[in-house]
Amino acid sequence: MRNLLDRMYQNQLTLAAALVELTLHVEKSGFSETSENVRGALHTIGKNAGNIKQALAKLKSKEKRNLTDDRKQATNRYDS
Known part of the structure; x- marks a missing residue:
């Protein structure tokens, strides 16, 4: 899942x-209204990209915690 999100x-x-x-x-060609519309779309893309990046960071952090917990459990079983 994380690879897909990446x-x-x-x-x-x-x-x-x-x-x-x-x-x-488009701006050089004189179509300012069109370029403004595209810039609005780019703003949304940038905002969503930031949210995706944050979600990926949380997912990676959670995966690391789970891996650490799994290793601790395995060590505890071995020590018992």
């Missing part, structure tokens, strides 16, 4: 970068 996050960043390039081209 890939989705990377895709989101890549798409945002491509949209920035297209937005710059």
Whole structure:
């Protein structure tokens, strides 16, 4: 699951970068209203990317805690 979320996050960043390039081209062509709409979409992408990044950090932290707990339990069983 974490790997899937990592890939989705990377895709989101890549798409945002491509949209920035297209937005710059659209602005140079004089379509300011269109570029404003795209910038609004980019803002949403950026906000969501931040939320995804936070969720990934929490998931990774939880996985590390679970791994540590599993190791402690295994050690306790061995010591018993």
